Amino acid sequence: MPRFMGFVRMEEGVGTPPQSLFDAMDAYIGERAANGTFLDGGGLYGTEDAVNFIVRDGTVSRVDGPYAEAKEVVGGWSLLQYDSLEDAVADQQAFADLHAQHWPEASIVATLRQVQDEPPVPEG
Template sequence: MPRFLSIYKSVERTSPPPPEEMARMGKLVEDGFKSGYLLATEGCLQTALGARIRQSQGKVTVTDGPFTEAKEVVAGFAILNASSKEEAIKLAKDFLQVAGEGECEIRQIFEAGQGCPGLATNTAESKKEAALAS
């Protein structure tokens, strides 16, 4: 079954979520693990505790947080077990019903040996793989 990375972005919080919100999120996470669609999930601490590392033209720069120019920041992630992108989208919508304002970006996780779905290539190896798959 395909796995998907869900990256949750929202406006950075300055205080912890209220207990009621934490309880609702805890139930969603518990249900997700029991159902088998949730493989891993974590929230992120404030950007003030983070750093951005960038390489451009052979030069590496490190910028310590906070990242005040960012409107929304990565607030957490989940690894989802979903049969399709549509199912992963539904799971992200369910998450947002509990998390509130923000957005989730869904990306299918590369599995060794599956090739790169959606990428057009003309190599002999990819043509051979496509012929074997059909």
């Protein structure tokens, strides 16, 4: 059964979502956890305590948050499992619809990506 990673990107510092979205998400996630679709997930704190390790030209440098240049951050994630890509896309649409309905003043991007079950084979 294909697995997917869902991400929610939004503006940093947009504020706390309304209670109605929390309530709707509790029901949404509860249904999907019960039927085996939702495997794990959660919200993320802001970038004030984030740490990035940047690899460039064979060297590693550490950059601590907050990041003044960050306009959009990942605010939440989920690991999901569906019978098909079509089912995953339809459910991600329902997830985005919940946000549009309960938090219309926020701009978010709900991204869905399929998880590779096998590592890629190196070229050469």
